[in-house]
Amino acid sequence: MGNNTEPGFAPRSSGALLGLMLALLLGACDARDEVGGLWQVQGPQPQKVALEALEPGFSGLVAISSDQYGQDVAGTLFLFTDSYSKIDAWAHCPCAYMEKSEFSSGRLTFTASLCSGTVVTGEFELLLEEEAEFLQGRLVGPDGTSSNLTLVRTGDAGVVRDEEWDRGCQLP
Amino acid sequence: MPLLVGLAALAILMTLLCPPSALAQMQVRKPKKVLVLQPRVLPPSCDQLFAPQPHDVTRWNRMHKALETALGTYEDVVVLSFGEFRSNMGKRDDYREKSVLGREFFLLGQEEYKELRQAEAQRHLQRSVNLLDSVLYEFVEPEALSQILLLLGVTQVEVGEMGQAHINLRRALSIWPQTSVVKGYYPTAVERAISTACEDLLHTHATNPTVLWESAAAIFQITKADTLFVILPGRNPGSDADSVGHQFELVAVDREPRAITFRDSLTLTPDPTQDQQLMSASASRWAACTPFSTLQTATTKEARSWTLAGAYQQMAYMATPTRDPIFNWGFSFSGSHFFLPTFGIMGKLQFFSSVPDRYGDLLDEIRSVRLVAGPAFALSGDWWRLFVLTAAEAHTFGSFRTSRDPDCKFYQPDSPGYNAMCEPSRINQFDFAVQGGFYLALGSQLYFANQLFIEVSASFSAYFLPINRSLELNFPVGLEVGGGISF
Numbered sequence: 001m002g003n004n005t006e007p008g009f010a011p012r013s014s015g016a017l018l019g020l021m022l023a024l025l026l027g028a029c030d031a032r033d034e035v036g037g038l039w040q041v042q043g044p045q046p047q048k049v050a051l052e053a054l055e056p057g058f059s060g061l062v063a064i065s066s067d068q069y070g071q072d073v074a075g076t077l078f079l080f081t082d083s084y085s086k087i088d089a090w091a092h093c094p095c096a097y098m099e100k101s102e103f104s105s106g107r108l109t110f111t112a113s114l115c116s117g118t119v120v121t122g123e124f125e126l127l128l129e130e131e132a133e134f135l136q137g138r139l140v141g142p143d144g145t146s147s148n149l150t151l152v153r154t155g156d157a158g159v160v161r162d163e164e165w166d167r168g169c170q171l172p
Numbered sequence: 173m174p175l176l177v178g179l180a181a182l183a184i185l186m187t188l189l190c191p192p193s194a195l196a197q198m199q200v201r202k203p204k205k206v207l208v209l210q211p212r213v214l215p216p217s218c219d220q221l222f223a224p225q226p227h228d229v230t231r232w233n234r235m236h237k238a239l240e241t242a243l244g245t246y247e248d249v250v251v252l253s254f255g256e257f258r259s260n261m262g263k264r265d266d267y268r269e270k271s272v273l274g275r276e277f278f279l280l281g282q283e284e285y286k287e288l289r290q291a292e293a294q295r296h297l298q299r300s301v302n303l304l305d306s307v308l309y310e311f312v313e314p315e316a317l318s319q320i321l322l323l324l325g326v327t328q329v330e331v332g333e334m335g336q337a338h339i340n341l342r343r344a345l346s347i348w349p350q351t352s353v354v355k356g357y358y359p360t361a362v363e364r365a366i367s368t369a370c371e372d373l374l375h376t377h378a379t380n381p382t383v384l385w386e387s388a389a390a391i392f393q394i395t396k397a398d399t400l401f402v403i404l405p406g407r408n409p410g411s412d413a414d415s416v417g418h419q420f421e422l423v424a425v426d427r428e429p430r431a432i433t434f435r436d437s438l439t440l441t442p443d444p445t446q447d448q449q450l451m452s453a454s455a456s457r458w459a460a461c462t463p464f465s466t467l468q469t470a471t472t473k474e475a476r477s478w479t480l481a482g483a484y485q486q487m488a489y490m491a492t493p494t495r496d497p498i499f500n501w502g503f504s505f506s507g508s509h510f511f512l513p514t515f516g517i518m519g520k521l522q523f524f525s526s527v528p529d530r531y532g533d534l535l536d537e538i539r540s541v542r543l544v545a546g547p548a549f550a551l552s553g554d555w556w557r558l559f560v561l562t563a564a565e566a567h568t569f570g571s572f573r574t575s576r577d578p579d580c581k582f583y584q585p586d587s588p589g590y591n592a593m594c595e596p597s598r599i600n601q602f603d604f605a606v607q608g609g610f611y612l613a614l615g616s617q618l619y620f621a622n623q624l625f626i627e628v629s630a631s632f633s634a635y636f637l638p639i640n641r642s643l644e645l646n647f648p649v650g651l652e653v654g655g656g657i658s659f
Contacts (some may be wrong), residue, residue: 067581069530070495070532072531073578074579074583075582164584166587167587167589168583168588168590168593169588
């Protein structure tokens with residue numbers, strides 16, 4: 001859940017009112033969704049990653065689809081694997097919902113409850129290199145072990161809507 | 173507040189740059205009603221009293237007609253025809269009654285005079301004159317009144333009232349200059365008194381049109397004329413050849429103030445055909461100087477009294493169920509009617525759609541319709557109008573939902589993610605609602621191309637109806653930019 005501000009609108013200064021009037025003239029403000037979009041491990045082909053923090057031996061495709069509302073973020077951590085035998089559930093539970101997601105000062109944090117019950121914490125930095133945006137960080141397991149992960153933006157929030165990455169975890 | 177201060181500063185700047193010009197007013201002159209009295213041509217000498225000579229006044233009657241024609245050429249002058257004036261006087265109900273009674277008293281007085289009962293004759297003749305004067309009998313039957321005045325004057329001489337006799341004899345001769353008396357018919361003292369009155373008249377009438385002062389008040393009251401014209405021919409010059417160089421005067425008397433306001437000395441020419449030109453020139457001199465009252469017509473209300481306008485509008489609600497103000501865009505259609513340059517009524521019909529707020533708390537687009545109507549107060553110049561609209565407002569809102577839970581915003585409705593992450597209690601449902609309240613706008617219209625204008629205005633509203641309203645949308649602040657037409 002995002003960190004919500006106080007209910008209602010209470011301009012604290014004339015500067016805020018002036019900004020409002022300017023906004024009236026220019027139209028409604030619409031903050032850019034900085035982390036909203038589709039993020040995937042990218043190479044010539046989508047690459048499998050090993051994430052020890054998730055489960056030792058896991059190797060699969062990882063993607064994040066998200067959208068941002070102020071500082072609040074909502075999204076899904078997709079984990080695709082077609083070969084993992086330890087927990088059959090992986091075959092049937094290929095994603096986890098991001099909870100307590102927040103984006104502030106270029107940093108995205110969230111927790112996710114995996115289908116095995118493991119709760120991982122995501123800590124990522126938003127980086128811009130040349131014309132590509134990256135989420136570079138790690139997933140931290142309950143025992144403190146972590147797995148580094150770098151995702152590149154492959155689509156914006158519109159792609160998430162169009163390709164229906166906003167339906168959550170679907171059972172096969 | 174900064175926007176209102178800015179608009180006020182703009183209004184002050186416009187007032188400084190644009191000198192306060194008079195409101196758009198058309199000055200219309202009130203038409204002036206004039207009456208030209210029939211000229212009374214005096215005899216060349218008092219010898220004609222007892223030895224009448226031909227008294228040709230044809231040229232003066234033509235001069236009278238020429239003056240009426242000349243005055244009628246002016247757009248703001250309405251000429252009351254003297255002929256119509258006489259005719260209308262004779263048709264009045266009180267004229268018939270009083271003229272009959274007046275003549276009855278005259279006949280009675282005449283009989284009493286013949287019976288040497290001068291005192292009774294004087295009393296009844298005076299009553300006759302009073303009655304006939306009240307219906308301006310001297311202009312309808314001047315010769316008849318002259319005879320009555322003559323007999324009254326004679327009677328007064330015989331009873332010793334020389335002063336009154338002189339006045340009435342003089343008046344009798346001025347009303348009907350052709351009056352003649354049979355030599356030896358009256359006593360010598362009477363004939364002497366008549367001659368004295370005649371001499372007095374010939375010497376003073378040219379410069380002192382007493383006929384005006386004695387009858388002017390009644391003429392003004394009955395005819396509602398603004399100006400009386402009198403041609404003062406003086407003594408009849410006789411033939412056209414004898415009239416060369418004859419001096420006469422044209423005099424005008426106004427009702428307000430009761431005074432001679434125009435006096436023109438003219439000279440007869442040997443050619444009677446030049447009389448029209450002579451009168452036209454004199455009328456022109458009068459028209460150039462005479463003051464006209466002005467009518468401030470309702471042209472002010474004709475200019476820009478109606479307006480129709482359309483505008484693009486941006487609006488934001490200060491009190492909302494979301495964390496940020498909810499912005500709306502829409503179109504406004506307005507009309508106004510100004511009864512006075514400073515006061516009128518204005519109405520607006522506006523349609524709005526909301527735009528997503530920064531936090532996405534507004535799950536659905538809000539569509540609303542607003543109706544505003546109320547009095548407007550304005551200041552106007554040649555090319556601008558500033559107005560303040562204080563009105564009542566009714567605003568209808570379509571249903572919508574809000575939520576501060578990002579999971580309720582991200583996942584598609586009825587998707588596994590939505591069902592798993594979004595609790596229904598975190599969504600606020602607002603149904604269709606109507607709110608009412610007070611509306612205030614400050615605006616300006618800048619005119620160009622005569623009737624077209626550009627309009628800019630800022631508005632603020634406050635809702636207080638219904639009393640127990642549950643919708644948290646309130647205090648919208650708006651800005652309109654558009655244009656329209658006035659007529």
